[in-house]
Amino acid sequence: MFENLIMVVFVLGYACIAFEHQLGVNKTAAALLTAVVCWVLLACQQAAVPGLPAHGLVDSLGHHMEGTSQIIFFLVGAMTIVQLMETHGAFQVVTDMLKVRDKRVLLWVVSLITFFLSSVLDNLTTAIVMVSLLHRLIDDRDERMIFGSMIIIAANAGGAWSPIGDVTTTMLWIGGRVSSLRIMEMLIIPSLISMLIPLAWLSRLLKKGAVAPVERAVEDKPVGSRRVFFLGLGALVFVPVFKGLTGLPPFVGILLGLGLLWLITDMTHGAEREHLKVPQALHKIDMSSILFFLGILLAVAALETAGVLRSLAVWMDSYFGNKDIIATLLGMLSAIVDNVPLTAATMGMYDVVRYPMDCKLWELLAFTVGTGGSILIIGSAAGVVVMGMEKINFLWYLKKISLPALAGYLAGVGAYLFLYRLIG
Numbered sequence: 001m002f003e004n005l006i007m008v009v010f011v012l013g014y015a016c017i018a019f020e021h022q023l024g025v026n027k028t029a030a031a032l033l034t035a036v037v038c039w040v041l042l043a044c045q046q047a048a049v050p051g052l053p054a055h056g057l058v059d060s061l062g063h064h065m066e067g068t069s070q071i072i073f074f075l076v077g078a079m080t081i082v083q084l085m086e087t088h089g090a091f092q093v094v095t096d097m098l099k100v101r102d103k104r105v106l107l108w109v110v111s112l113i114t115f116f117l118s119s120v121l122d123n124l125t126t127a128i129v130m131v132s133l134l135h136r137l138i139d140d141r142d143e144r145m146i147f148g149s150m151i152i153i154a155a156n157a158g159g160a161w162s163p164i165g166d167v168t169t170t171m172l173w174i175g176g177r178v179s180s181l182r183i184m185e186m187l188i189i190p191s192l193i194s195m196l197i198p199l200a201w202l203s204r205l206l207k208k209g210a211v212a213p214v215e216r217a218v219e220d221k222p223v224g225s226r227r228v229f230f231l232g233l234g235a236l237v238f239v240p241v242f243k244g245l246t247g248l249p250p251f252v253g254i255l256l257g258l259g260l261l262w263l264i265t266d267m268t269h270g271a272e273r274e275h276l277k278v279p280q281a282l283h284k285i286d287m288s289s290i291l292f293f294l295g296i297l298l299a300v301a302a303l304e305t306a307g308v309l310r311s312l313a314v315w316m317d318s319y320f321g322n323k324d325i326i327a328t329l330l331g332m333l334s335a336i337v338d339n340v341p342l343t344a345a346t347m348g349m350y351d352v353v354r355y356p357m358d359c360k361l362w363e364l365l366a367f368t369v370g371t372g373g374s375i376l377i378i379g380s381a382a383g384v385v386v387m388g389m390e391k392i393n394f395l396w397y398l399k400k401i402s403l404p405a406l407a408g409y410l411a412g413v414g415a416y417l418f419l420y421r422l423i424g
Contacts, residue, residue, distance in 0.1 A: 002045035006306050009037050010299060014336070017378065018394045027394075028288045031295025038302035045306075057305070064301035070251045071381070072294055076285065077254035078125045081232045082132050083281040084261060088228040098137065101210040104203045106137070110147060111154040111199050115192070118158035119165040122250070125236050127155045127382035131389045143206065148390040149401045150202055153374045153408065155382040157195040160370030161187035164240040167381075168343040169366045175347055177355075177362035186363050186419060194371045194412030198404035205400070227268075231261055289388025296384065300337050309337070309345050317349065323361045328413050331368025332406075335379035339369040360420055367416055374405045 013034025020027045039061065046057050100106045110130065118126035130151045138144045159165030163173040163180045172178045235257025242253035262278040269276050303309055312333075316326050334342050346365060355361050373380030377387050377397040386392065 002041055002048075003306050003308055003311075006038050006041050006302060007308060009034060009041065010303060013037075013299065018398075021393055021395075026288070028292040028295065031292050031299065033295075035295045035298035035302065038299055038306075042302060042305060060305045061301075064298065064305070068294065068297045068301065070249050071297065072290060074251040074254050075124065075290055075293065075381075075385070077251065077258045078128055078236065079285040079290075080278065080281050081235055081254070081258055081261060082128050083284050084265065084278060085228055085232040086132055086135075087276055087281055087284075088225045103143065103206045103209060107147060107150060107203055107206060108199065110134075110137075111150050111195060114151050114154035115158035115195055118155040119162035120240070121236055122164070122240070123155040123159035123166055124381040124385060125239070126158070127151055127385050128389070129236070130155070131386055134390075145390060145392050145396070146202055146205055146400075148386045148392060149377075149397060150199060152377065152380065152383045152386050153198050153401075153405055154195050156371050156374045156380050157191045157408075157412075160194075160367050161191040164243075166366075166370045168339050168369045171343050171347070172362055172366050176352060176357055177347065178366055179358055182358045183363060183366060186416065186423070187367050189419060190367055190412040190416040191371065193415045194367075194374075194408040197408035197411050198374075198401070201404035201407070202401070228261070228265065231264065232257075235261060286388050289385060292388060293381070293384050296378065303337065304345070309342065310349070314349065324364060324417065327361060327364040327368050328410075330365065331370075331372030331409065331413075332375065334369045334372040335375035339373055339380070343369050363420075364413070364416055367412060368409075371409055371412060375402050375409060377401070 013030050016030035017027045114130050134144050134147050239250050239253040377383040
């Protein structure tokens, strides 16, 4: 009974997020309320069943908050660093290099940069950086939404084939399901195809011609703009290296970078340029998007705690049987719910003894849950962040972007299955 109620609440909350503008209710409010009500229902379920330990649900919430808070702290750190770079005019260093003015050519250049950058950074950080760059390149909001949507697809595709590019691929890598060189060898082509198909599709949505230049007042760059650019970019790139060297979570690495930038900018600007320091950058980051992300993660955690996700996975296993179909459907499901619990549930379902490292199930799963989130804008961390930064409407994305994203996703699955038969 309670599981059904939790599902109903989640679906209603999801609908409120989807129809945010029609209802006039901010999606963050809907996400937070959905999360809290789901957890309250879990508490009621625990109280209604005698014999269950009172601390069990609290422990479960604490366990989920451990992972969620790491993501939130990482997001706050990354967004602050990017905002600090923006305040210093540091992105002008990059935009000065991008002399391309043709809209369609620029879309291809931005998408390819995003694809390969997200394999080094994670897809979330890459999305934040690239959308910030868009504001320096494109003034027209309708065109910027198309570019932003393509950044979501390219960031998710680029993160899927690298063991450090997407959190789910990293989970499978750390969990001994995939090896780094093998996953790169098998997934780079399918990932590239999953990006190129929607890229060719969306290129046609842009009218031919040059990009309208962004109107900005001519002003001198602040002191230390190039230094902040390279230090900020270095701090972001260093995160996976820091994790590899220390074994500590990525948010520790991003906080290290933020702390160093904070120290350097304080020493550089002194008391006379407070607007260029980190406290001002913290005031400018989009806290609404961060809280929305928190609500979504906690709501999905409630579904996992209630056993809904695991029950769904078990049902799919018994109903479909074929693991290729199951992995493909799980990837499509990741467009609705978070791919992290889906990956965790799948790793729990299938024993590593029966399905050893680098078997087809784990490789295909890494691709599908990594790229399937692009089908809907709230299906991935990159999508949620871009949605908040660019104020992209859920239904607009559904009408304009979901179909080409789905076409690329299915083509990528087909490419992987072909490669597996070819290489084995």
